[in-house]
Amino acid sequence: MIRATRFLRAAALTGGEIVDRVVLDHGERHRRRTAMRGIGGTRFLLDLADATVLDDGDALVLENGRLVEVEAAPERLLEIRAPSEHALRRLIWHIGNRHIPAEIGPEAVWIAYDHVLAEMVRGLGGTAEEVERPFRPEGGAYSGHGHSHSHG
Known part of the structure; x- marks a missing residue:
C-alpha cells in the first residue's frame, strides 16, 4: 500500500498534483498512523512520524509525490x-x-x-x-x- 509520510500546510501548497481528497472530522484529522481511503478511491497508509492535527486545505504527500487534500468535515x-x-x-x-x-x-x-x-x-x-x-x-x-x- 502506498504511504503518506509527510504533509504540507495549506499555506505552503505551491502546486503538485492533487489526486484525491479525504473528508475527516476533528478526531480523524488528529492521527499518526491509519489506513485511509480518499473519496475518489485512493487507498493509502497515513504514516507520519508524530501525531499531527491536520486542517482544512492541508495536503498529505504520497510516496510518489502526488497529493491528497484534507477537507474538514462538518x-x-x-x-x-x-x-x-x-x-x-x-x-x-x-x-x-x-x-x-x-x-x-x-x-x-x-x-x-x-x-x-x-x-x-x-x-x-x-x-x-x-x-x-x-x-x-x-x-x-x-x-x-x-x-x-x-x-x-
Whole structure:
C-alpha cells in the first residue's frame, strides 16, 4: 500500500498534483498512523512520524509525490454565545473546567454537541444553538502549539 509520510500546510501548497481528497472530522484529522481511503478511491497508509492535527486545505504527500487534500468535515456542534464579553469569558471558564475541546472565536465558542452542556450554558445565561460546521478546537496548553490551524 502506498504511504503518506509527510504533509504540507495549506499555506505552503505551491502546486503538485492533487489526486484525491479525504473528508475527516476533528478526531480523524488528529492521527499518526491509519489506513485511509480518499473519496475518489485512493487507498493509502497515513504514516507520519508524530501525531499531527491536520486542517482544512492541508495536503498529505504520497510516496510518489502526488497529493491528497484534507477537507474538514462538518460536525454536530453547539455554538455558544453570551450577552456580554464578560459573560462569554465566564462560560469559557466553565467549559474549560470540564476539560472538553473548544474552538474559541471573538464572539462565540463551539464545542461538540452535548445536551447536558447546552443546559448548563443556558442556566448560566448564555445561548447554545446546534450548528453543523467543521470543528477546529484549541490545541491545548501542553500540546506544543496554540490553535490547531496555526502550527506547522
